[in-house]
Amino acid sequence: MGMKYGDAFEAKELPQDLKESLPDVYVDDLLMTLKYFIDEEKAHLWIKDHDVCERCEDKPCLTFCPVGVYKLGHDGRIQVAHQSCVECGSCRVGCPYRNIGWELPRGGFGVAYKFG
Amino acid sequence: MNNAEKIRFDAIVVGAGLAGSAAAMVLAREGLNVALVERGQKPGGKNYFGGAIYTHAIAEVLPDFMERRPPFERPVTEAGFWFLAEDGLTRATVQGGKLDVEPADAYITLRADFDPWWAEQAQDVGAFLIPKTTVVDFIRDPAGQVIGVQTDRPQGDIYAPVVIICEGVNNLLTQKLGLIDHDLEPSHVALAFKQVISLPAETINARFGLPDNDHGLAVSVLGDVSLGLPGMGFVYTNKKSVSVGLGMMLDKLAEYRLRPYDILQRYLEHPAIAPLVKDGQLLEYGGHLIPEGGYRDMPQLYTGGAMVAGDAASMVNALHWEGTNMAIIAGKLAAETAIDAHERGDFSAQTLSAYESRLREGFILKDLKQYRNFAKFLETHPEFMDVYPDFLNDALGQFFSAYGKPKRELFQNIFGALTHRRPLFRAVGDMISMTRSVMGL
Ligand SMILES: Cc1cc2nc3c(=O)[nH]c(=O)nc-3n(C[C@H](O)[C@H](O)[C@H](O)COP(=O)(O)OP(=O)(O)OC[C@H]3O[C@@H](n4cnc5c(N)ncnc54)[C@H](O)[C@@H]3O)c2cc1C
Ligand code: SF4
Ligand code: SF4
Numbered sequence: 001m002g003m004k005y006g007d008a009f010e011a012k013e014l015p016q017d018l019k020e021s022l023p024d025v026y027v028d029d030l031l032m033t034l035k036y037f038i039d040e041e042k043a044h045l046w047i048k049d050h051d052v053c054e055r056c057e058d059k060p061c062l063t064f065c066p067v068g069v070y071k072l073g074h075d076g077r078i079q080v081a082h083q084s085c086v087e088c089g090s091c092r093v094g095c096p097y098r099n100i101g102w103e104l105p106r107g108g109f110g111v112a113y114k115f116g
Numbered sequence: 117m118n119n120a121e122k123i124r125f126d127a128i129v130v131g132a133g134l135a136g137s138a139a140a141m142v143l144a145r146e147g148l149n150v151a152l153v154e155r156g157q158k159p160g161g162k163n164y165f166g167g168a169i170y171t172h173a174i175a176e177v178l179p180d181f182m183e184r185r186p187p188f189e190r191p192v193t194e195a196g197f198w199f200l201a202e203d204g205l206t207r208a209t210v211q212g213g214k215l216d217v218e219p220a221d222a223y224i225t226l227r228a229d230f231d232p233w234w235a236e237q238a239q240d241v242g243a244f245l246i247p248k249t250t251v252v253d254f255i256r257d258p259a260g261q262v263i264g265v266q267t268d269r270p271q272g273d274i275y276a277p278v279v280i281i282c283e284g285v286n287n288l289l290t291q292k293l294g295l296i297d298h299d300l301e302p303s304h305v306a307l308a309f310k311q312v313i314s315l316p317a318e319t320i321n322a323r324f325g326l327p328d329n330d331h332g333l334a335v336s337v338l339g340d341v342s343l344g345l346p347g348m349g350f351v352y353t354n355k356k357s358v359s360v361g362l363g364m365m366l367d368k369l370a371e372y373r374l375r376p377y378d379i380l381q382r383y384l385e386h387p388a389i390a391p392l393v394k395d396g397q398l399l400e401y402g403g404h405l406i407p408e409g410g411y412r413d414m415p416q417l418y419t420g421g422a423m424v425a426g427d428a429a430s431m432v433n434a435l436h437w438e439g440t441n442m443a444i445i446a447g448k449l450a451a452e453t454a455i456d457a458h459e460r461g462d463f464s465a466q467t468l469s470a471y472e473s474r475l476r477e478g479f480i481l482k483d484l485k486q487y488r489n490f491a492k493f494l495e496t497h498p499e500f501m502d503v504y505p506d507f508l509n510d511a512l513g514q515f516f517s518a519y520g521k522p523k524r525e526l527f528q529n530i531f532g533a534l535t536h537r538r539p540l541f542r543a544v545g546d547m548i549s550m551t552r553s554v555m556g557l
Contacts, residue, residue, distance in 0.1 A: 002303030003367035012371045018343050023385065025377045030311075030401040037157060060370035066309045066377065066403030087162065088403045089286040090307050093300045094370045104155060104288065106268050108248030112161040115312045115357075115400045116227030 009096035011058040027068040031084050034067075038083050039109040045069065045082040045091070046101040053078045053099060061091050061100065086111045125151040125244070125276040127454050128265055129447075130251045130289060132159035132235045134169075134440050135426030136282035138177045138447035139454075140238035146455050150243045151274055152235065153267065155250040160231030163284070164404035166310070166350045166359060166437055168192050168222040168334045169230065173441035177448050178237055182219050187229035189354040190332030191220030194325075198351070200339040205388035209335060224332045224352045224359075226312070246274075254279070254293060254422070261463070262293070262421030277463045278454045279422045282447055285405045287415070287428040295424060296415035302367035304409035306347070306434065309376045310361020311384065313396035317356050323392050324353055336437065337362070341383050345372070349383060350437065351392075357399055358392070360384060363406055376403060408434040417475070418468040423450040431480055442480050449474040 004010055013019070047053060054076070061070040061078065067086055073079045087110055092102035104110075129140045132154035140152040156162040169188075174181045193216055196209030215221065239245055246267075255264035255273060264275035283289050285305070290296055317329050324333050337349030347364035362383060369376065384393060407413060407430040414430050417423060425431070426443030433442065453471040457463045475481045 002301050003370060010371065011373060014343060014372055014374075021382060022343075022374075022378045023381045025375070025381045027375075027377050030377055030398070033398055033400045034402065058373060060373055063373040063375050064307065064366065064369040066307060068375075068377075086402050086404070087286070088307060089300075089405050090305075090366055090369075090403075092286070093305065094302045094366050096370070104250050104286070107155050107250040108157050110156075110162070111402070112157050113164060113228050113400065113402060116160055116164050116229075116231070116402070 003094075003096070005096050005098070007055075009056075009058065009060075011060075031067060034084075034086065035112045035114055036083060037109045037112060039105055042106060043080070043082045044103045044105045044110070045080050045085060047078055047080060048099050048101050050077055052097050056097055056099070058096075061095055064090055064094055066090070123274045125149045125274060126278075126458060127151075127451075128153060128274055128276040128279045129243075129282060130265065130279065131155075131282040131284060131426075131428075132238075132245060132247075133163050133231060133282055133284055133426065133443065134234065135428075135443035135447035135450075136280070137231070137235040137238045137243075138444045139280045139282060139425065139451040140235075140243035141177055141241060142448050142451035143454060144238055144241040144243040147242075148455065148458065150238075151246055151276065152238060152243045153246045153249050153251055153265070153274070154235075156247065158232055158247055159235035159245070160228045163227040163231050164308075164402055165227055165440065166308075166334075166352055166361065167227075167440070168224050168352060168437070170222050170438070170441040171219050172221070173444040177444055181237075184233075184237065186223070186225075187233050188223035188225050189352075190224050190326075191218075191330065192222040192224060192334040193220065193331040194333045194335075195222075196335055198335050198337045198349075200337055200341050200349070200386060200388065202340050203387060207335075209333070222334065224334060224354055226354065226359075251283075251289060254289070256421075260420065262419065277421060278457055278468075280447070280450045280454065281422060281424045281428055282426050282443070283428045285407050285427040287424070290415050290424050290428050293419060293422060295417075295419060295422075296413070300405070300407060300409070300413065302370055303365060304407065304413055305366050306363035306406040306408050307366050307369060307376060307403060308361060308363035308406050309380055309401070309403035310350070310359050311380065311401050312354070312357050312359050312399045313393050314357045314399045315393070315396045320353050320356070320358060324358075326353065329355060337383075340386065343372075343374070343379065343382075351389075358396070360389070360393060365408070366405070377401070406434065406439065407432050410434065411481075417472050418453075418465060420465045420468070421463050423453065423468055423471050425450045445478060446475065446480060449478070 067084045069081050069085050071079045091100045126148040127143050128151045129136045140150045143150045194209050194211035199206040250268045251265045253266040254262050257263050333353045335351050341349035345368045349362035352359040425446035431442040432439035457467045
């Protein structure tokens with residue numbers, strides 16, 4: 001019923017017309033509206049094991065993160081732009097391999113919503 | 117560090133959100149020395165919702181709240197559902213009557229304004245706010261009883277005989293304490309994201325049919341908004357902005373590899389929505405999880421020296437976007453239990469179990485039990501999000517445009533439209549199981 005984990009994770013496809021109805025938004029335009037106190041010393045997110053990501057065929061973290069923190073580097077490795085994280089928690093529970101290390105930012109750091 | 121140097125309070129509340137500040141307010145008012153620990157720069161900076169907040173809950177903790185000038189945007193004077201089809205919109209909202217009272221049942225608000233005010237009410241009666249501080253673990257005595265918290269500040273240990281955990285949906289501390297043995301499942305959480313879009317108040321009033329700035333609209337949006345997958349949109353009118361967003365189940369976002377911001381943009385460009393936000397300026401975008409597992413994901417609510425309240429304990433009624441009221445009331449009940457424990461000088465699990473009894477007497481556990489099957493229902497009946505809104509649009513469209521046709525034919529057309537999408541017996545079955553899931557049968 002729920003999402004399958006690990007190698008059992010099953011990607012699904014929307015009907016073509018629905019897929020085509022989705023615009024292609026440049027997420028950085030949205031990020032400009034957010035305020036952050038960036039921790040230069042400590043990353044609160046990290047990939048536990050890059051080999052696991054290599055095996056992860058569908059890499060859903062690249063899409064479901066609401067602020068596009070996860071990107072595929074030229075070397076094929078997942079890059080983590082933890083500075084833009086809004087601390088929603090989706091990647092902690094949504095990575096099918098539970099391969100993302102996730103902590104709260106240190107006190108005072110991270111996103112600071114102006115409207116919320 | 118010797119005993120005398122330890123930082124001691126009568127109670128520690130983790131998180132200055134809705135549950136946390138409510139708990140701190142009730143404790144401090146009773147004369148207890150309360151530390152309210154918040155990881156953000158100030159309360160509210162981390163917090164997020166649609167949204168509308170319910171006055172019945174606020175009043176239970178702060179009866180004279182209206183005199184304290186809460187930073188509300190607008191009262192909810194019109195509420196209901198919008199059914200979005202691919203090319204149309206059916207509105208089913210109520211206004212006036214029960215909704216046009218002062219104070220209103222619910223007020224639209226922004227958390228970055230509301231939460232600091234809410235925490236101030238706790239500070240006013242003596243709660244000690246410790247911002248910019250993340251609680252990372254508990255301090256426990258050899259028997260396992262919680263006797264304080266560790267924070268990420270140097271020499272940041274704080275001691276108290278009772279800790280109320282109001283940490284929100286990312287319940288790392290609740291898990292650390294072993295009160296729940298599993299993390300949230302992607303199929304039990306919705307990722308909700310929205311845009312706050314600036315517009316002049318007069319424009320909002322004109323576009324949404326509101327007579328003045330003291331009227332506001334709060335609607336849930338079903339149908340095309342979530343691409344036919346389980347999910348629900350919302351629109352709230354603030355004073356000088358509108359909040360438009362939606363929540364979708366995280367497992368579906370992952371499986372279909374969808375980008376939240378693309379879906380939101382598609383929704384904002386819908387022919388029925390775009391004119392409402394036209395020429396508006398984006399003020400802020402963001403996202404947050406909603407625990408939708410309800411009763412199924414509720415942790416054990418207490419242990420020796422600690423209790424859990426609010427989103428951290430999955431106290432959300434997803435169907436009604438109700439989480440704020442449950443958080444506030446649970447915070448209050450946990451605080452009352454802590455006050456009793458102080459009177460007895462006993463903070464054992466046995467004494468704190470009264471918290472769960474208090475919750476059972478109130479509406480929270482009753483409601484959550486009742487709605488426990490609803491999330492499951494949506495999982496197994498995706499057509500509820502898709503087929504029915506389309507049908508409603510068609511049906512009403514025909515109803516209002518089919519003059520001159522015999523009524524019988526009209527109804528045949530309408531039923532034809534539905535059964536074309538879904539065999540009638542299945543549709544009836546859907547309605548029955550939907551009703552059953554909502555009634556908790
Ligand atoms: C998009 C969206 C729309 C919603 N709309 C509505 C609505 O219209 N009406 C409604 O009633 N509900 C709505 N909800 C649900 C509602 O927002 C939540 O149920 C409610 O905010 C829960 O309050 P809380 O106090 O439990 O948690 P939160 O408000 O999340 O507060 C948790 C607090 O704890 C702090 N914290 C967490 N961990 C630590 C730590 N380790 N150390 C220190 N501090 C910590 C956080 O910074 C935060 O301040 C919505 C939710 C979302 C996401
Ligand atoms: S972080 Fe998780 S979802 Fe992303 S590529 Fe790695 S294993 Fe896959
Ligand atoms: S917590 Fe949310 S915002 Fe942060 S990286 Fe994970 S998915 Fe993205």
